[in-house]
Amino acid sequence: MSVNANAILSFLSIFLLMSDPPEDTILQCLSLHSDPSYPIYTVTYFSNNPSYPSILNSYIRNLRFTAPTTHKPLFIVTPTHISHIQASIICCKRFQLQIRIRSGGHDYDGLSYVSQSPFVIMDMFMMRSVEVNMEDETVWVDSGSTVGELYHGVAERSKVHGFPAGVCHSVGVAGHFSGGGYGNMMRRFGLSVDHVLDAVIVDAVIVDAEGRVLDREQMGEDLFWGIRGGGGASFGVIVSWKIKLVPVPEVVTVFRVEKTLEQGATDVVHRWQYVADNIHHGLFIRVVLSSVKRKGQKTIRAKFNALFLGNARELLRVMSDSFPELGLVGEDCIEMSWIDSVLFWDNFPVGTSVEVLLQRHGTTEKFLKRKSDYVQQPISKFGLEGIWNKMMELEKPVLALNPYGGRMGEISEMETPFPHRAGNLYKIQYSVNWKEEGEDVANRYLDLIRGLYDYMTPYVSKSPRSSYLNYRDVDIGVNGPGNATYEDARVWGEKYFKRNFDRLVEVKTKVDPSNFFRYEQSIPSLAGSGLRIMSE
Numbered sequence: 130m131s132v133n134a135n136a137i138l139s140f141l142s143i144f145l146l147m148s149d150p151p152e153d154t155i156l157q158c159l160s161l162h163s164d165p166s167y168p169i170y171t172v173t174y175f176s177n178n179p180s181y182p183s184i185l186n187s188y189i190r191n192l193r194f195t196a197p198t199t200h201k202p203l204f205i206v207t208p209t210h211i212s213h214i215q216a217s218i219i220c221c222k223r224f225q226l227q228i229r230i231r232s233g234g235h236d237y238d239g240l241s242y243v244s245q246s247p248f249v250i251m252d253m254f255m256m257r258s259v260e261v262n263m264e265d266e267t268v269w270v271d272s273g274s275t276v277g278e279l280y281h282g283v284a285e286r287s288k289v290h291g292f293p294a295g296v297c298h299s300v301g302v303a304g305h306f307s308g309g310g311y312g313n314m315m316r317r318f319g320l321s322v323d324h325v326l327d328a329v330i331v332d333a334v335i336v337d338a339e340g341r342v343l344d345r346e347q348m349g350e351d352l353f354w355g356i357r358g359g360g361g362a363s364f365g366v367i368v369s370w371k372i373k374l375v376p377v378p379e380v381v382t383v384f385r386v387e388k389t390l391e392q393g394a395t396d397v398v399h400r401w402q403y404v405a406d407n408i409h410h411g412l413f414i415r416v417v418l419s420s421v422k423r424k425g426q427k428t429i430r431a432k433f434n435a436l437f438l439g440n441a442r443e444l445l446r447v448m449s450d451s452f453p454e455l456g457l458v459g460e461d462c463i464e465m466s467w468i469d470s471v472l473f474w475d476n477f478p479v480g481t482s483v484e485v486l487l488q489r490h491g492t493t494e495k496f497l498k499r500k501s502d503y504v505q506q507p508i509s510k511f512g513l514e515g516i517w518n519k520m521m522e523l524e525k526p527v528l529a530l531n532p533y534g535g536r537m538g539e540i541s542e543m544e545t546p547f548p549h550r551a552g553n554l555y556k557i558q559y560s561v562n563w564k565e566e567g568e569d570v571a572n573r574y575l576d577l578i579r580g581l582y583d584y585m586t587p588y589v590s591k592s593p594r595s596s597y598l599n600y601r602d603v604d605i606g607v608n609g610p611g612n613a614t615y616e617d618a619r620v621w622g623e624k625y626f627k628r629n630f631d632r633l634v635e636v637k638t639k640v641d642p643s644n645f646f647r648y649e650q651s652i653p654s655l656a657g658s659g660l661r662i663m664s665e
């Protein structure tokens with residue numbers, strides 16, 4: 130873009146910032162377009178409302194975005210009725226405000242609640258019914274629900290049903306499902322999106338001054354495909370999801386086993402790479418690697434966390450046949466119900482009441498950064514030793530290795546926008562957390578995690594180096610201000626979606642040509658660009 134156009138754009142945005150439409154005008158618009166039996170002003174919070182700061186902050190899960198310098202929304206709307214969503218879209222369009230849609234608020238880079246342009250937060254936390262229907266083993270779950278509320282609702286009704294989704298109970302279903310959603314049953318059942326049957330979305334199209342509310346049949350298979358892994362916020366506001374439950378045994382088994390370098394961690398992790406994606410599909414063994422001190426000496430600790438969909442006797446047989454190197458013994462194994470295994474994996478002590486799954490807050494928030502990679506070839510012992518040295522040098526960053534294979538390898542890359550299926554041994558999550566405030570500190574920690582990510586380049590997927598959308602990472606590329614071009618968005622888009630990026634662009638161009646739903650990593654619309662995607 131030329132300097133001139135840039136100058137005009139920034140002049141325009143300053144102009145818009147200075148001339149925020151008055152509160153009354155906005156409220157009039159909102160009221161006019163929503164159902165008067167559910168007065169929208171009672172769920173609309175401008176910055177002069179005493180509840181504004183607490184509502185804004187209650188779903189900020191990364192303290193980096195609570196700084197006073199972080200851009201704040203003009204107002205927050207917390208819909209309790211679908212017409213509140215329709216009215217917000219109509220009025221935000223009219224006043225040229227962007228909408229950030231927030232469900233659980235776990236977006237690692239804060240894209241569900243921060244924007245550089247004048248914006249509004251639509252926070253879904255009031256809409257969270259979980260309607261379990263045991264007759265056809267389905268659930269209608271509202272977007273504002275957490276996966277914990279979903280698991281709780283299912284466990285209340287059945288001991289032999291579960292759902293394959295994330296491990297942390299406070300994750301919101303809408304961000305989670307619309308980005309794929311994986312958990313410790315993925316080798317047996319695939320992702321959350323592989324079990325979505327229907328959804329309800331409000332898109333940006335306005336007919337006779339009313340926003341459209343579409344279910345699967347009305348939205349069509351292309352958009353329904355797009356929201357199952359392409360990120361919901363490029364397409365509209367997803368209100369609820371219909372999912373199919375999966376069968377789980379009455380007794381499952383979990384274990385946690387640790388090895389340091391002195392206890393042979395290198396050999397065991399090396400071996401794990403050959404085993405974890407091939408082993409019994411009901412067995413998921415995650416490895417968490419961190420740099421720790423033992424007796425004053427730095428070492429690497431490998432924690433093996435497992436869920437097995439079966440009893441301990443069967444698990445011990447599987448392990449002694451396929452992975453004797455870990456040395457698992459009967460005392461390591463704990464048998465429990467599936468719902469208790471959910472609590473165990475979420476780090477609650479054994480015996481904790483299932484009711485904690487309903488807590489939406491409680492964990493202390495941190496400053497954090499996450500990144501992701503996919504590994505397709507086992508890393509040699511020599512390679513692992515180099516990684517250990519790098520980790521001990523950097524100290525802070527932690528790696529979590531999540532095995533693929535099983536059901537994941539049986540589903541085509543094109544089935545949903547989430548493309549990381551066959552051919553992947555495991556996914557890496559890089560994480561760094563810190564407690565100190567300030568930008569210098571943050572930059573120091575960001576450098577550490579980026580340093581480790583760079584170091585890993587030779588060992589991970591290439592052309593493109595893939596990333597998982599739900600491990601949101603703005604380092605891999607972002608759209609500029611205004612309408613992103615296809616070329617700009619492709620930089621990050623192919624990392625998340627590989628060849629599915631093009632189909633997502635087609636869907637976007639069809640359902641939101643004017644690019645109303647846009648943010649730093651939204652799918653671009655080709656409308657008005659003169660470009661077309663060539664479908665094969």
Ligand SMILES: Cc1cc2nc3c(=O)[nH]c(=O)nc-3n(C[C@H](O)[C@H](O)[C@H](O)COP(=O)(O)OP(=O)(O)OC[C@H]3O[C@@H](n4cnc5c(N)ncnc54)[C@H](O)[C@@H]3O)c2cc1C
Pocket residue numbers: 190229230231232233234235236237240241253272294295296297299300301302303304305307308309310311312360361362363365366367368599600
């Ligand atoms: C502690 C923790 C544990 C995690 N564990 C796992 C895990 O085990 N497995 C896994 O796969 N991921 C995991 N994640 C990542 C998680 O899946 C993503 O962060 C997910 O996007 C969070 O969804 P959310 O609704 O909480 O986030 P939000 O921040 O609310 O939203 C994330 C994105 O989705 C959009 N969005 C939200 N609601 C809607 C809606 N109703 N309609 C349209 N778009 C919407 C937002 O605008 C944003 O772009 C974890 C994250 C955290 C913080």
Ligand SMILES: *[C@@H]1O[C@H](CO)[C@@H](O)[C@H](O)[C@H]1NC(C)=O
Pocket residue numbers: 611612642643644656657658
């Ligand atoms: C983006 O493109 C659409 C479609 O051509 C157009 O209607 C809209 O005004 C553009 N928006 C911006 C911010 O340039």
